[in-house]
Amino acid sequence: MLSLESRKITPLYGLALRRTEAGDPESIYSYVLRLAFEHRVIPLALARTGLIAPQNNLRGELFMCRDGAALLGGSDFAMATCQSLSEATGVKDLHGGTLLPLRSIAASQQLLSRVDRVCLSCIREDVCANRKTFGRLLWRLHCVSCCPVHREQLVEVSTCPVAEPAPGKPVQIYGVCQRCASVGYECRPPAESASAEDVDTSAFCRDLLAVAADLPPDYAATAKRSLKEFSRNFVGGCAAIATGAAINKSLLSRFLNEPQARLQLSSLVNVAKVLNIGAVDLVRGNFAQASTAPSLHVDREKCPKRKIDHAELRAALSHALSDDSLTIAKLSKSLDVDRKLLRLANPDAYALIVQRNLERLDVTREEDWNSALRRAAAMLRRLREMGLKPNLRNASVLDSETWQPSNQHSKLLLALASPAHKGVATYWGFPARLFARIRHLVQHDALRTDGQELTIRHILGGPPRWRHNTRRNEEEAPAPQSA
Ligand SMILES: [Zn+2]
Ligand SMILES: [Zn+2]
Numbered sequence: 001m002l003s004l005e006s007r008k009i010t011p012l013y014g015l016a017l018r019r020t021e022a023g024d025p026e027s028i029y030s031y032v033l034r035l036a037f038e039h040r041v042i043p044l045a046l047a048r049t050g051l052i053a054p055q056n057n058l059r060g061e062l063f064m065c066r067d068g069a070a071l072l073g074g075s076d077f078a079m080a081t082c083q084s085l086s087e088a089t090g091v092k093d094l095h096g097g098t099l100l101p102l103r104s105i106a107a108s109q110q111l112l113s114r115v116d117r118v119c120l121s122c123i124r125e126d127v128c129a130n131r132k133t134f135g136r137l138l139w140r141l142h143c144v145s146c147c148p149v150h151r152e153q154l155v156e157v158s159t160c161p162v163a164e165p166a167p168g169k170p171v172q173i174y175g176v177c178q179r180c181a182s183v184g185y186e187c188r189p190p191a192e193s194a195s196a197e198d199v200d201t202s203a204f205c206r207d208l209l210a211v212a213a214d215l216p217p218d219y220a221a222t223a224k225r226s227l228k229e230f231s232r233n234f235v236g237g238c239a240a241i242a243t244g245a246a247i248n249k250s251l252l253s254r255f256l257n258e259p260q261a262r263l264q265l266s267s268l269v270n271v272a273k274v275l276n277i278g279a280v281d282l283v284r285g286n287f288a289q290a291s292t293a294p295s296l297h298v299d300r301e302k303c304p305k306r307k308i309d310h311a312e313l314r315a316a317l318s319h320a321l322s323d324d325s326l327t328i329a330k331l332s333k334s335l336d337v338d339r340k341l342l343r344l345a346n347p348d349a350y351a352l353i354v355q356r357n358l359e360r361l362d363v364t365r366e367e368d369w370n371s372a373l374r375r376a377a378a379m380l381r382r383l384r385e386m387g388l389k390p391n392l393r394n395a396s397v398l399d400s401e402t403w404q405p406s407n408q409h410s411k412l413l414l415a416l417a418s419p420a421h422k423g424v425a426t427y428w429g430f431p432a433r434l435f436a437r438i439r440h441l442v443q444h445d446a447l448r449t450d451g452q453e454l455t456i457r458h459i460l461g462g463p464p465r466w467r468h469n470t471r472r473n474e475e476e477a478p479a480p481q482s483a
Contacts, residue, residue, distance in 0.1 A: 014091050015038060093213060314346050
Protein backbone atom coordinates (compact mmCIF):
# COMPACT_ATOMS: atom_id res chain seq x y z
CA MET A 1 0.00 0.00 0.00
CA LEU A 2 1.20 3.47 -0.87
CA SER A 3 1.95 5.40 2.29
CA LEU A 4 0.70 8.95 2.54
CA GLU A 5 4.20 10.24 3.35
CA SER A 6 5.53 9.18 -0.02
CA ARG A 7 2.96 11.31 -1.83
CA LYS A 8 3.64 15.00 -1.75
CA ILE A 9 0.61 17.21 -2.09
CA THR A 10 1.07 19.66 -4.96
CA PRO A 11 -1.05 22.67 -5.96
CA LEU A 12 -1.70 21.26 -9.46
CA TYR A 13 -2.58 17.77 -10.68
CA GLY A 14 0.49 15.68 -11.42
CA LEU A 15 -0.25 15.08 -15.10
CA ALA A 16 2.49 13.08 -16.79
CA LEU A 17 4.16 14.36 -19.94
CA ARG A 18 2.86 12.23 -22.78
CA ARG A 19 4.89 10.49 -25.47
CA THR A 20 4.02 8.96 -28.81
CA GLU A 21 4.51 5.27 -29.57
CA ALA A 22 7.88 6.14 -31.12
CA GLY A 23 8.88 7.83 -27.85
CA ASP A 24 9.04 11.49 -28.91
CA PRO A 25 7.56 13.78 -26.27
CA GLU A 26 4.62 16.09 -25.97
CA SER A 27 5.57 19.76 -26.13
CA ILE A 28 5.50 21.60 -22.83
CA TYR A 29 3.11 24.12 -24.44
CA SER A 30 0.63 21.33 -25.09
CA TYR A 31 1.23 20.15 -21.52
CA VAL A 32 0.32 23.58 -20.14
CA LEU A 33 -2.85 23.64 -22.26
CA ARG A 34 -3.82 20.20 -20.92
CA LEU A 35 -2.99 21.24 -17.38
CA ALA A 36 -5.20 24.32 -17.71
CA PHE A 37 -8.01 22.25 -19.24
CA GLU A 38 -7.87 19.71 -16.41
CA HIS A 39 -8.10 22.53 -13.88
CA ARG A 40 -10.91 24.20 -15.84
CA VAL A 41 -9.14 27.53 -16.30
CA ILE A 42 -7.84 29.27 -19.41
CA PRO A 43 -4.09 28.74 -19.92
CA LEU A 44 -3.27 32.44 -19.49
CA ALA A 45 -5.07 32.52 -16.15
CA LEU A 46 -3.05 29.50 -15.00
CA ALA A 47 0.17 31.20 -16.12
CA ARG A 48 -0.81 34.34 -14.23
CA THR A 49 -1.21 32.48 -10.96
CA GLY A 50 2.59 32.45 -10.75
CA LEU A 51 2.56 28.68 -10.22
CA ILE A 52 4.06 28.07 -13.63
CA ALA A 53 5.33 31.48 -14.74
CA PRO A 54 8.54 32.08 -12.82
CA GLN A 55 9.08 35.59 -14.21
CA ASN A 56 5.66 36.70 -13.22
CA ASN A 57 6.40 40.33 -14.04
CA LEU A 58 5.69 39.19 -17.59
CA ARG A 59 2.22 38.32 -16.31
CA GLY A 60 2.12 35.05 -18.17
CA GLU A 61 1.90 36.63 -21.61
CA LEU A 62 5.34 35.34 -22.61
CA PHE A 63 3.86 31.95 -22.03
CA MET A 64 1.30 32.15 -24.74
CA CYS A 65 2.98 34.40 -27.29
CA ARG A 66 3.99 32.67 -30.51
CA ASP A 67 2.19 29.57 -29.26
CA GLY A 68 4.55 29.08 -26.36
CA ALA A 69 7.77 29.35 -28.39
CA ALA A 70 9.60 30.87 -25.39
CA LEU A 71 8.82 27.75 -23.37
CA LEU A 72 9.93 25.17 -25.88
CA GLY A 73 13.51 26.13 -26.66
CA GLY A 74 16.66 25.66 -24.62
CA SER A 75 16.48 29.03 -22.89
CA ASP A 76 16.89 29.83 -19.20
CA PHE A 77 13.24 30.87 -19.21
CA ALA A 78 12.27 27.37 -20.36
CA MET A 79 14.46 25.89 -17.62
CA ALA A 80 12.93 28.08 -14.89
CA THR A 81 9.43 27.31 -16.17
CA CYS A 82 10.02 23.56 -16.14
CA GLN A 83 11.32 23.85 -12.61
CA SER A 84 8.27 25.74 -11.33
CA LEU A 85 5.98 23.43 -13.29
CA SER A 86 7.68 20.43 -11.69
CA GLU A 87 7.29 21.95 -8.24
CA ALA A 88 3.64 22.79 -8.90
CA THR A 89 2.74 19.36 -10.29
CA GLY A 90 5.26 17.05 -8.63
CA VAL A 91 6.18 15.64 -12.07
CA LYS A 92 9.92 15.36 -12.57
CA ASP A 93 10.78 14.92 -16.26
CA LEU A 94 9.01 17.96 -17.74
CA HIS A 95 12.17 19.36 -19.34
CA GLY A 96 11.74 16.47 -21.80
CA GLY A 97 8.92 18.51 -23.34
CA THR A 98 11.38 21.24 -24.31
CA LEU A 99 14.62 21.37 -26.26
CA LEU A 100 16.64 21.83 -23.06
CA PRO A 101 18.25 18.36 -23.37
CA LEU A 102 19.66 19.40 -26.76
CA ARG A 103 20.87 22.81 -25.76
CA SER A 104 24.52 21.79 -25.49
CA ILE A 105 24.60 20.62 -29.10
CA ALA A 106 21.89 22.47 -31.08
CA ALA A 107 22.05 26.24 -31.59
CA SER A 108 18.99 28.34 -30.84
CA GLN A 109 18.83 29.89 -34.31
CA GLN A 110 16.18 28.39 -36.56
CA LEU A 111 15.28 25.91 -33.87
CA LEU A 112 11.53 26.41 -33.49
CA SER A 113 8.67 27.22 -35.82
CA ARG A 114 7.07 30.63 -35.33
CA VAL A 115 3.58 29.22 -34.80
CA ASP A 116 2.06 25.94 -33.77
CA ARG A 117 1.65 23.23 -36.40
CA VAL A 118 -0.04 19.84 -36.34
CA CYS A 119 -0.26 16.65 -38.37
CA LEU A 120 -3.96 16.49 -39.24
CA SER A 121 -3.87 12.70 -39.56
CA CYS A 122 -2.27 12.21 -36.12
CA ILE A 123 -4.92 14.46 -34.55
CA ARG A 124 -7.79 12.81 -36.42
CA GLU A 125 -6.58 9.31 -35.50
CA ASP A 126 -6.56 10.32 -31.84
CA VAL A 127 -10.03 11.83 -32.14
CA CYS A 128 -11.42 8.73 -33.92
CA ALA A 129 -9.90 6.40 -31.33
CA ASN A 130 -11.40 8.58 -28.59
CA ARG A 131 -7.96 9.39 -27.18
CA LYS A 132 -7.14 12.80 -25.78
CA THR A 133 -4.86 14.35 -28.33
CA PHE A 134 -1.71 16.37 -27.65
CA GLY A 135 0.84 18.53 -29.46
CA ARG A 136 4.17 16.87 -30.30
CA LEU A 137 7.40 18.76 -29.68
CA LEU A 138 8.52 17.39 -33.05
CA TRP A 139 5.89 19.48 -34.84
CA ARG A 140 7.47 22.66 -33.50
CA LEU A 141 10.98 22.05 -34.85
CA HIS A 142 11.89 24.52 -37.58
CA CYS A 143 13.61 21.92 -39.74
CA VAL A 144 10.67 19.50 -39.54
CA SER A 145 7.93 20.12 -42.08
CA CYS A 146 6.06 16.82 -42.13
CA CYS A 147 4.86 13.91 -40.00
CA PRO A 148 7.19 10.88 -40.14
CA VAL A 149 4.27 8.48 -39.60
CA HIS A 150 1.74 9.81 -42.11
CA ARG A 151 4.31 11.28 -44.50
CA GLU A 152 2.27 14.45 -44.96
CA GLN A 153 2.92 18.15 -44.45
CA LEU A 154 2.29 19.77 -41.08
CA VAL A 155 -0.47 22.39 -41.03
CA GLU A 156 -0.43 25.73 -39.21
CA VAL A 157 -3.55 25.99 -37.09
CA SER A 158 -3.63 29.70 -36.24
CA THR A 159 -5.84 30.44 -39.25
CA CYS A 160 -8.99 28.67 -40.32
CA PRO A 161 -10.26 28.29 -43.90
CA VAL A 162 -13.89 28.31 -42.74
CA ALA A 163 -15.23 31.84 -42.59
CA GLU A 164 -17.81 31.42 -39.83
CA PRO A 165 -16.28 31.85 -36.39
CA ALA A 166 -17.75 29.89 -33.50
CA PRO A 167 -19.98 31.80 -31.07
CA GLY A 168 -17.63 32.56 -28.18
CA LYS A 169 -14.07 31.31 -28.06
CA PRO A 170 -13.60 27.53 -28.01
CA VAL A 171 -11.62 25.92 -25.23
CA GLN A 172 -7.94 26.06 -26.09
CA ILE A 173 -7.04 22.42 -26.50
CA TYR A 174 -5.31 20.34 -29.12
CA GLY A 175 -7.43 19.00 -31.92
CA VAL A 176 -10.03 21.78 -31.76
CA CYS A 177 -9.92 24.66 -34.24
CA GLN A 178 -9.64 27.93 -32.32
CA ARG A 179 -11.80 29.79 -34.85
CA CYS A 180 -14.64 27.51 -35.88
CA ALA A 181 -14.44 24.95 -33.02
CA SER A 182 -14.39 21.97 -35.37
CA VAL A 183 -13.02 18.89 -33.59
CA GLY A 184 -10.09 17.23 -35.37
CA TYR A 185 -9.65 20.33 -37.58
CA GLU A 186 -12.32 18.97 -39.93
CA CYS A 187 -12.53 22.50 -41.36
CA ARG A 188 -9.26 21.87 -43.21
CA PRO A 189 -8.61 20.02 -46.47
CA PRO A 190 -6.32 16.95 -46.24
CA ALA A 191 -2.63 17.88 -45.96
CA GLU A 192 -0.30 17.51 -48.94
CA SER A 193 2.12 14.60 -49.00
CA ALA A 194 5.77 15.25 -48.15
CA SER A 195 8.98 14.48 -50.03
CA ALA A 196 11.09 11.48 -49.00
CA GLU A 197 13.89 13.77 -47.87
CA ASP A 198 11.58 15.75 -45.58
CA VAL A 199 10.27 12.50 -44.10
CA ASP A 200 13.86 11.38 -43.44
CA THR A 201 14.59 14.66 -41.66
CA SER A 202 11.53 14.42 -39.45
CA ALA A 203 12.19 10.75 -38.64
CA PHE A 204 15.74 11.69 -37.64
CA CYS A 205 14.46 14.48 -35.38
CA ARG A 206 11.80 12.22 -33.88
CA ASP A 207 14.45 9.64 -32.93
CA LEU A 208 16.62 12.40 -31.51
CA LEU A 209 13.78 13.75 -29.36
CA ALA A 210 12.92 10.24 -28.20
CA VAL A 211 16.38 9.73 -26.66
CA ALA A 212 17.20 13.38 -25.81
CA ALA A 213 16.01 13.31 -22.19
CA ASP A 214 18.07 10.18 -21.40
CA LEU A 215 21.39 11.42 -22.77
CA PRO A 216 24.25 11.65 -20.25
CA PRO A 217 25.19 15.20 -19.24
CA ASP A 218 28.46 15.27 -21.21
CA TYR A 219 27.11 13.67 -24.38
CA ALA A 220 27.92 16.73 -26.53
CA ALA A 221 31.66 16.56 -25.72
CA THR A 222 31.73 12.81 -26.41
CA ALA A 223 29.91 13.21 -29.72
CA LYS A 224 32.25 16.00 -30.84
CA ARG A 225 35.37 14.07 -29.89
CA SER A 226 34.21 10.93 -31.70
CA LEU A 227 33.15 12.87 -34.79
CA LYS A 228 36.52 14.61 -34.88
CA GLU A 229 38.37 11.29 -34.67
CA PHE A 230 36.09 9.75 -37.27
CA SER A 231 36.56 12.64 -39.70
CA ARG A 232 40.27 11.78 -39.95
CA ASN A 233 39.35 8.46 -41.62
CA PHE A 234 36.69 10.06 -43.78
CA VAL A 235 37.56 10.56 -47.44
CA GLY A 236 38.31 14.28 -47.73
CA GLY A 237 38.21 14.76 -43.95
CA CYS A 238 36.26 17.34 -42.07
CA ALA A 239 36.05 19.59 -45.13
CA ALA A 240 34.27 16.89 -47.14
CA ILE A 241 31.72 16.37 -44.37
CA ALA A 242 31.09 20.14 -44.28
CA THR A 243 30.72 20.34 -48.07
CA GLY A 244 28.41 17.33 -48.17
CA ALA A 245 26.26 18.71 -45.39
CA ALA A 246 26.21 22.25 -46.90
CA ILE A 247 27.74 23.79 -43.78
CA ASN A 248 30.47 26.40 -43.70
CA LYS A 249 33.78 24.56 -43.09
CA SER A 250 34.87 26.97 -40.38
CA LEU A 251 31.54 26.46 -38.59
CA LEU A 252 32.00 22.70 -38.50
CA SER A 253 35.61 22.98 -37.37
CA ARG A 254 34.60 25.45 -34.65
CA PHE A 255 31.87 23.02 -33.57
CA LEU A 256 34.40 20.19 -33.32
CA ASN A 257 37.09 22.18 -31.52
CA GLU A 258 35.29 24.49 -29.12
CA PRO A 259 33.37 23.04 -26.19
CA GLN A 260 30.71 25.79 -26.27
CA ALA A 261 30.14 25.76 -30.05
CA ARG A 262 26.86 24.38 -31.35
CA LEU A 263 25.38 23.65 -34.77
CA GLN A 264 21.92 24.38 -36.06
CA LEU A 265 19.68 21.35 -35.75
CA SER A 266 19.23 21.21 -39.53
CA SER A 267 23.04 21.10 -39.93
CA LEU A 268 23.28 18.21 -37.47
CA VAL A 269 20.63 16.38 -39.48
CA ASN A 270 22.63 17.02 -42.66
CA VAL A 271 25.86 15.70 -41.08
CA ALA A 272 24.03 12.50 -40.10
CA LYS A 273 22.65 12.18 -43.63
CA VAL A 274 26.12 12.57 -45.15
CA LEU A 275 27.54 9.96 -42.78
CA ASN A 276 24.48 7.75 -43.29
CA ILE A 277 23.85 7.21 -39.58
CA GLY A 278 20.88 7.70 -37.27
CA ALA A 279 20.19 10.36 -34.71
CA VAL A 280 21.01 8.24 -31.71
CA ASP A 281 24.37 7.21 -33.13
CA LEU A 282 25.28 10.80 -33.93
CA VAL A 283 24.58 12.23 -30.45
CA ARG A 284 26.09 9.19 -28.70
CA GLY A 285 29.24 9.52 -30.85
CA ASN A 286 28.84 6.03 -32.27
CA PHE A 287 30.27 6.14 -35.81
CA ALA A 288 30.92 2.39 -36.23
CA GLN A 289 28.15 2.10 -38.86
CA ALA A 290 28.93 5.39 -40.61
CA SER A 291 30.08 5.45 -44.23
CA THR A 292 33.64 6.70 -44.73
CA ALA A 293 32.82 8.57 -47.94
CA PRO A 294 30.00 11.10 -48.37
CA SER A 295 26.78 9.13 -48.93
CA LEU A 296 25.00 12.15 -50.37
CA HIS A 297 25.29 15.88 -50.88
CA VAL A 298 22.74 18.13 -49.27
CA ASP A 299 21.74 21.11 -51.37
CA ARG A 300 22.65 24.38 -49.80
CA GLU A 301 19.69 26.70 -49.51
CA LYS A 302 20.14 29.34 -52.14
CA CYS A 303 20.37 32.86 -50.77
CA PRO A 304 20.97 35.38 -53.56
CA LYS A 305 23.53 38.04 -52.65
CA ARG A 306 22.43 41.64 -52.96
CA LYS A 307 24.57 44.70 -53.38
CA ILE A 308 23.89 47.27 -50.67
CA ASP A 309 24.22 50.92 -51.68
CA HIS A 310 25.47 52.63 -48.50
CA ALA A 311 25.23 56.12 -50.00
CA GLU A 312 21.54 55.47 -50.64
CA LEU A 313 21.05 54.40 -47.01
CA ARG A 314 22.80 57.55 -45.74
CA ALA A 315 20.65 59.74 -48.01
CA ALA A 316 17.47 58.01 -46.81
CA LEU A 317 18.47 58.54 -43.16
CA SER A 318 19.15 62.26 -43.68
CA HIS A 319 15.83 62.59 -45.46
CA ALA A 320 14.09 60.82 -42.55
CA LEU A 321 15.58 63.38 -40.14
CA SER A 322 13.54 66.10 -41.82
CA ASP A 323 10.41 63.99 -42.27
CA ASP A 324 8.66 63.37 -38.93
CA SER A 325 6.45 60.60 -40.26
CA LEU A 326 9.38 58.28 -41.08
CA THR A 327 10.56 55.69 -38.57
CA ILE A 328 13.41 53.19 -38.69
CA ALA A 329 10.89 50.39 -39.18
CA LYS A 330 9.39 52.15 -42.21
CA LEU A 331 12.84 52.88 -43.66
CA SER A 332 14.01 49.33 -43.16
CA LYS A 333 10.86 48.06 -44.86
CA SER A 334 10.90 50.47 -47.78
CA LEU A 335 14.62 49.96 -48.48
CA ASP A 336 14.40 46.24 -47.68
CA VAL A 337 17.50 46.29 -45.48
CA ASP A 338 18.29 45.19 -41.96
CA ARG A 339 18.16 47.80 -39.17
CA LYS A 340 21.78 47.01 -38.39
CA LEU A 341 22.85 48.22 -41.84
CA LEU A 342 20.93 51.45 -41.34
CA ARG A 343 22.65 52.02 -38.01
CA LEU A 344 26.07 51.39 -39.55
CA ALA A 345 25.32 53.81 -42.40
CA ASN A 346 24.85 56.78 -40.04
CA PRO A 347 24.80 56.01 -36.30
CA ASP A 348 23.94 59.59 -35.23
CA ALA A 349 20.98 59.99 -37.55
CA TYR A 350 19.79 56.51 -36.58
CA ALA A 351 19.90 57.36 -32.87
CA LEU A 352 18.04 60.65 -33.43
CA ILE A 353 15.26 58.97 -35.39
CA VAL A 354 14.89 56.21 -32.78
CA GLN A 355 14.75 58.82 -30.00
CA ARG A 356 12.17 60.89 -31.91
CA ASN A 357 10.01 57.83 -32.37
CA LEU A 358 10.26 56.84 -28.69
CA GLU A 359 9.16 60.30 -27.63
CA ARG A 360 6.27 60.23 -30.04
CA LEU A 361 5.25 56.78 -28.80
CA ASP A 362 5.24 58.07 -25.23
CA VAL A 363 2.95 60.92 -26.22
CA THR A 364 0.59 58.66 -28.19
CA ARG A 365 0.46 56.14 -25.38
CA GLU A 366 -0.35 58.85 -22.85
CA GLU A 367 -3.06 60.23 -25.16
CA ASP A 368 -4.51 56.74 -25.54
CA TRP A 369 -4.70 56.27 -21.78
CA ASN A 370 -6.22 59.73 -21.33
CA SER A 371 -8.91 59.20 -23.91
CA ALA A 372 -9.68 55.69 -22.60
CA LEU A 373 -9.95 57.06 -19.05
CA ARG A 374 -12.22 59.90 -20.18
CA ARG A 375 -14.37 57.47 -22.07
CA ALA A 376 -14.61 54.99 -19.17
CA ALA A 377 -15.44 57.69 -16.63
CA ALA A 378 -18.08 59.20 -18.94
CA MET A 379 -19.68 55.78 -19.40
CA LEU A 380 -19.65 55.14 -15.65
CA ARG A 381 -21.42 58.46 -15.15
CA ARG A 382 -24.04 57.61 -17.75
CA LEU A 383 -24.68 54.16 -16.29
CA ARG A 384 -25.08 55.58 -12.80
CA GLU A 385 -27.37 58.34 -14.04
CA MET A 386 -29.59 55.72 -15.59
CA GLY A 387 -29.43 53.53 -12.50
CA LEU A 388 -27.81 50.67 -14.42
CA LYS A 389 -25.16 48.34 -13.07
CA PRO A 390 -21.71 49.37 -14.28
CA ASN A 391 -20.85 46.30 -16.36
CA LEU A 392 -19.66 45.82 -19.91
CA ARG A 393 -22.96 44.42 -21.15
CA ASN A 394 -24.89 47.52 -20.11
CA ALA A 395 -22.10 49.76 -21.45
CA SER A 396 -22.28 47.96 -24.81
CA VAL A 397 -26.04 48.46 -24.98
CA LEU A 398 -25.57 52.21 -24.52
CA ASP A 399 -22.56 52.52 -26.80
CA SER A 400 -22.67 50.46 -30.00
CA GLU A 401 -21.09 47.21 -28.75
CA THR A 402 -17.56 48.56 -28.29
CA TRP A 403 -17.22 47.52 -24.64
CA GLN A 404 -15.37 44.23 -24.85
CA PRO A 405 -13.19 42.73 -22.09
CA SER A 406 -10.09 43.16 -24.26
CA ASN A 407 -10.47 46.92 -24.78
CA GLN A 408 -8.49 49.40 -22.75
CA HIS A 409 -11.50 51.61 -21.95
CA SER A 410 -13.47 48.54 -20.80
CA LYS A 411 -10.73 47.51 -18.40
CA LEU A 412 -10.65 51.06 -17.05
CA LEU A 413 -14.42 51.07 -16.62
CA LEU A 414 -14.18 47.89 -14.56
CA ALA A 415 -11.34 49.35 -12.48
CA LEU A 416 -13.30 52.55 -11.81
CA ALA A 417 -16.50 50.68 -10.99
CA SER A 418 -14.94 48.05 -8.76
CA PRO A 419 -14.55 48.57 -5.01
CA ALA A 420 -11.16 46.84 -5.38
CA HIS A 421 -10.00 49.20 -8.12
CA LYS A 422 -6.33 48.79 -7.31
CA GLY A 423 -6.56 45.02 -7.57
CA VAL A 424 -8.32 45.29 -10.93
CA ALA A 425 -5.74 47.79 -12.17
CA THR A 426 -2.91 45.48 -11.09
CA TYR A 427 -4.60 42.50 -12.69
CA TRP A 428 -4.79 44.24 -16.06
CA GLY A 429 -1.20 45.48 -15.76
CA PHE A 430 -1.99 49.20 -15.94
CA PRO A 431 1.08 51.45 -15.67
CA ALA A 432 1.70 52.59 -12.09
CA ARG A 433 1.15 56.28 -12.87
CA LEU A 434 -2.45 55.45 -13.72
CA PHE A 435 -3.20 54.09 -10.23
CA ALA A 436 -3.15 57.54 -8.68
CA ARG A 437 -5.51 58.90 -11.30
CA ILE A 438 -7.94 56.02 -10.88
CA ARG A 439 -7.81 56.44 -7.10
CA HIS A 440 -8.36 60.17 -7.53
CA LEU A 441 -11.43 59.57 -9.66
CA VAL A 442 -12.82 56.92 -7.35
CA GLN A 443 -12.20 59.00 -4.22
CA HIS A 444 -13.93 62.00 -5.71
CA ASP A 445 -16.77 59.73 -6.62
CA ALA A 446 -17.06 58.92 -2.89
CA LEU A 447 -16.55 62.57 -1.83
CA ARG A 448 -19.29 63.60 -4.16
CA THR A 449 -21.70 61.15 -2.53
CA ASP A 450 -20.82 62.74 0.79
CA GLY A 451 -22.21 65.98 -0.59
CA GLN A 452 -18.93 67.76 -1.36
CA GLU A 453 -18.44 69.93 -4.34
CA LEU A 454 -15.62 68.16 -6.18
CA THR A 455 -16.95 66.53 -9.30
CA ILE A 456 -15.53 64.29 -11.90
CA ARG A 457 -15.54 67.13 -14.40
CA HIS A 458 -12.90 68.97 -12.37
CA ILE A 459 -10.56 66.14 -13.12
CA LEU A 460 -11.66 65.17 -16.59
CA GLY A 461 -13.20 68.34 -17.91
CA GLY A 462 -16.28 66.35 -18.96
CA PRO A 463 -19.81 67.73 -19.18
CA PRO A 464 -21.36 68.46 -15.73
CA ARG A 465 -24.04 65.81 -15.94
CA TRP A 466 -22.83 63.51 -13.23
CA ARG A 467 -25.29 63.37 -10.41
CA HIS A 468 -25.40 62.22 -6.85
CA ASN A 469 -25.27 58.46 -6.58
CA THR A 470 -24.37 55.98 -3.87
CA ARG A 471 -23.49 52.35 -3.96
CA ARG A 472 -26.77 51.65 -2.19
CA ASN A 473 -28.68 53.18 -5.10
CA GLU A 474 -26.68 51.01 -7.41
CA GLU A 475 -27.63 47.86 -5.55
CA GLU A 476 -31.26 48.82 -5.58
CA ALA A 477 -31.14 49.71 -9.25
CA PRO A 478 -33.56 47.87 -11.54
CA ALA A 479 -32.30 44.92 -13.58
CA PRO A 480 -30.19 45.93 -16.60
CA GLN A 481 -32.28 46.95 -19.56
CA SER A 482 -31.65 48.21 -23.03
CA ALA A 483 -31.82 51.93 -23.45
ZN1 LIG B 1 0.89 12.16 -38.42
ZN1 LIG C 1 -11.66 25.93 -38.31
